[in-house]
Amino acid sequence: MSVEKLKEKHRLLAQFQYIPGKVEKGYANRTLYVNLSENRIAEKPVSQEMKEKFIGGRGFGLKLLWDGVTGNTKWDDPENEIIIAPGPIAGITQYPGAGKSYVVSLSPLTHTVIDSNVGGYFGSLLKFSGFDALEIQGKAEQDVIVFIDGVNGTVAIEEASQAVVNSHILVEQLTEMYAANEEDKVNVSVVSTGAAAEHTLIGMLNFSFYDKRRKAVRIKQAGRGGIGTVFRNKKIKALVVRGPRIKGDLNHPADKTLLDKAGIKLHKEIATLDNSQNKMRIGGTTYLTKIMNDYDILPVNNFKFGSHPAANNIASDAFIKYFNLTGHDGCWYGCTLSCAKAINAFELKTGPYKGQKVLVDGPEYETVAGVGSVCGIFDPEYIIENNFYCDTYGIDTISFGTIMAFLMECYENGIINKEITGGLELNFGNGEAAMEVLHQMARGEGFGKIAGLGVRRLKKLFVEEYGADPAFLEDIGMEVKGLEYSIYLPKESLAQQGGYGLTNKGPQHDEAWLIFMDMVNNQIPTFEDKAEALHYFPMFRTWFSLNGLCKLPWNDIVPANNRTTAEPAKIPEHVQNYVDLFNGVTGMNITKEDLITQSERVYNFQRVFNLRMGFGTREHDQVPYRSMGPVTVEEYESRQERYDKQLKEKVGFDPEGKTTEEKIAVLRKYREDQYQKLCDAVYKRRGWTENAVPKLETLERLGMDFPEVVEVVKKYL
Amino acid sequence: MIKVNGEDFPWEEGLTVKKLLEKKGYTFPTIVVLINGLSVPENEYVSTIIPDGADVKAIHLVAGG
């Protein structure tokens, strides 16, 4: 069907008119509310207090969601919301990495609040269309598209039952449909998911941008926590924004010279140093695979091991061969780090689009290791194909990989068998079988539908249905809080075990990534050092999510003289850039210490939000033993020299003449005890009780002692 | 014996920074090396000999995810 015909089939359900207005000092000063049950659209003012306490982005998402739900709301209740918010710095074009959106919702995987960050143009175009956030509540009766026309000042809910679901087709169609002409396509961005988001709990959202040079629509992913599943549960096919043409001053910053200055400095650094540092402009984040493998922290075979001889097959060079570098690889204007790589005309070998040549966005490191090494698969073409299908089907590659790896280990241990998998031989390394599971997820049938429940629910199912040993599954099932692990092996870094466990949303490394500081550099040897790092870095990184920023230009490129600074791990010069950006946009006058306080407010609020939903206490910060140490004899013996040495030197236990089982038990006791001590130290540093609950004095210090927040916390004190 | 990032490591005659990094498997491109608190420029890794008993820091500035 032609795009015109498809458009004719859209039936207008509701329309709202507004005056587009102007963004002032980074804020549009209102948010957009869409209720799909009632076909109601409204705008809400943004108060000064909301800006001061929640800043924007994830902060706004949390605040709006808190107001929209109760402690009893379930992820699939109509009152659950999906909120997309950029943040005050988002949309500037002077400094790399300033176009991120943050998505907040109640997660089908964790049953509490989740946040996920994503590139693409949607968030900034939304702001320049007049809104600091889009808040969607309710459930439509039929599939709908929400269209925000920021040029003409209208918002519409349109019934769109005929539109396809899978993203690679839908984003092209909708860009064509809603752009006034070819020139206008860069001003249109689409949020969509795919067929598998309907049948699994690991659905993600694609955010598009138009790549003028390739003349193609590109997509970036808000992967974590199943927000795509919520999206389809609300019967949303897509959100579309059409904004004004982007110019460097649309935020009306208070002092543009601060942005210009910081931007020029960083562009220069990237131009002169990227080639000798991470080569992000050529290979994106794929450079990480080799490093992780060299240092024994590349997850292999469900996080059993940290390296593999075949890992070179999926190192950066293997993908650079496929990357086509003639396009536009910044996921927002002005990002010269341009790590958003793409593969043109990749011929698919499986599935409904078999034989077609498609554009594949990525893969990034997380996908390479997630669908690759962690499943024991070291074939770049499999990884590219899996990446494409995960994207178009609306599946998070990280959760997919970690689930498949868990299933493969269960299969190899006889916990599940061919009868249960519908004939699939799910051994490590079997890419063909893993791909079939993915296609089944999209079709909503067979073992794929079961796999799509996620590791936490699979553990329960295998115990209840197939008599699996619950203790073993708890040890090897790589999830915390219901969210699957992202793809780094934390076994030898206590701080990173905490970086995964002591998070608000679950084991996603965007809060803290401390493996090298801890395990290799030994820079944070004491519990207090680790606790300080697990305070500072999560707070610092949270700040990106409040402002619409990408983390990568902070430390994936560093100034030449960074090594001589007092705290190289913090990249002090870049921290100052961020302070300047914030002050330059908003006209405020914050310091680098204020930046941490801003994050602390939102971070503590999110912890309380978890408590309100029935989670958030110490027991929910506990991690599977696989992330702390060797579960099996095979694992221990593969690194026997290392573990024996630690037993002797750290535990004071002589491994001579002991069985591997005995040694595993002693090491386990020691490491589990270390983790508890780490929890104590971190909670203390964060101003929380031993049960991980923010103390009243902490909330008071931060000015977050709102009555409804205190009411939640008091129940736990 | 020397210390590398706080842990004991066997010393040998003629041990250069380059050799030490190889022995440790430190392949990362941007490592800051300090011997007894003094920074060693990268172009001197081949020629700088580490004395016995030295306190060596090999700080990896790895960004990570």
Ligand code: SF4
């Ligand atoms: S560094 Fe990469 S992910 Fe971050 S904004 Fe730039 S292109 Fe996007």
